[in-house]
Amino acid sequence: MRILIWHVRGxxxxxxxxxxxxxxxxxxxxxxxxxxxxxxxxxxxxxxxQVAIEELADEEVDVVVLQRPHEVELAEKWLGGRRPGRDVPAVYLEHDTPAGGIPDTPHPMAGGGVPIVHVTGFNDLVWDCAGTPTIVIEHGIVDPGRRYTGDIERAGMVVNDPVRRGRSVGADLLPALAAGVGADVFGVRVEQLPAHRGLRTYESPTQPDLHDHLPRRRVYVHLNRWTSLGISLIEAMHLGMPVVALATAETPLAVPHEAGYVTTRRDEIVPAVRHLMKDPDVAEEAGLIGRRHARRRYGLDRFLDEWDDVLRTVVAGTAP
Incomplete structure (x- = not known):
């Protein structure tokens, strides 16, 4: 099968x-x-x-995986007039939670004749897709292997564009975390964060570098209030890191309590991280539990098999 897809989420x-x-x-x-x-x-x-845009019209495409509404028009233009959902089979992948009023935010592709795949059950629940067929395919991960050492007694995080995204990714909670236990933040545009005592930033490392350096931190902290389930959280669990996370959106299902600490109380975040930091054996055991859970729930083979099933039905014209 030949699949046209944009590089949107690496x-x-x-x-x-x-x-x-x-x-x-x-x-x-x-x-x-x-x-x-x-x-x-x-x-x-x-x-x-990768295919040059001007060459796409000559490519045979079996199915288009859309991820942003404007890609419908782009694909029609670049594929020589073939419109996704009409002239070439298509499915729409929704990565995010709604940004508007909940639970009444209409999905931009509702009623468009293209089935919508959500990456979490929570997203499927809160988007108003107005009867458009929806499917849930949870994330899958290329297992980087257990690399946790925890030899750096600091919290580790991965957050892209934290200043622009602000409270949705818990940027306002960072100063207290950094001051309390020390925080190392990896990601895109993290250098824009204001300087705080105990805060260090590492700008946009490659994925292999991230998998080498992140698991040296004692605890992975996930402060996202209102986002879809972050793949960096699942990767951290695959790496064997213990987790302290906010119990919002899909996270309570992704992180078992034995894998660290999940809470909705801001005053419990720093004490939970300190508890794991002061007892490396407890931290290591929590990380092992999290890794086992993540490999079962977010394994690559399950992810690819479910996508194959959806793509086959879309191409065959039998999707719900």
Missing amino acids: AWTTAFVHGRHDYLLPAGPDRGPDGQGRSGICEWPAAAR
Whole structure:
């Protein structure tokens, strides 16, 4: 199967392109958001092939995986007039929680004739898709292996664009965490964070570098209030890190209590991290429990098999 897909979310796409198909990734001369091509920081197989935008009209495409509403128009233009959902089979992948009023936010693709895949059951629950067929396919991870050492007695986090995203990713909770236990934040545009005592930032490491350096931190902390389930959290659990997380959205189902600490109380975050920091044996055992859970629930084979089932039905015209 030849699948047209945009490089929108590097971590999710890394798992997806490890499947059994050919993946066509539009590449523009400026490598902008609509034409990033292959990832420069993730490890992707050769089957993930970038194609110049001007060459897409000559490509045979079996199915389009859409991730942003405007990609419908882009695909029709770039595929020589073939419109997703009409002339070529398509499915829409929703990564995010709604940004508007809950639970009444209408999904932008509702009623568009293209089935919607949600990455969590919570997302499927809170979006108003107005009767459009929906499917839930939870995340899958290319297992990086257990690498946890915890030899750096600090909290580790991965947050992209924390200043712009603000409270949704818990940026306002960072100063207390950094002052209380020390926090190392990895990700895109983390250098924009204001300086705080105990805070260190590491700008946009490659995925292999992140998997080497993150698990040296004693505890992984996930402060997201209102986002979809972060793949970085699942990766941290695969790495064997104990977790302290906010009990919001899908997180309570993703992180068993034995894997660390899940809470809705801001005054419990720093004490929970301190507890794991002062007892490395407890931290290591929590990380092992989290890794076992993450491998069962977010394994790559299950993820790819479920996507194959959906793509086959969409191409065959038998999707719900």
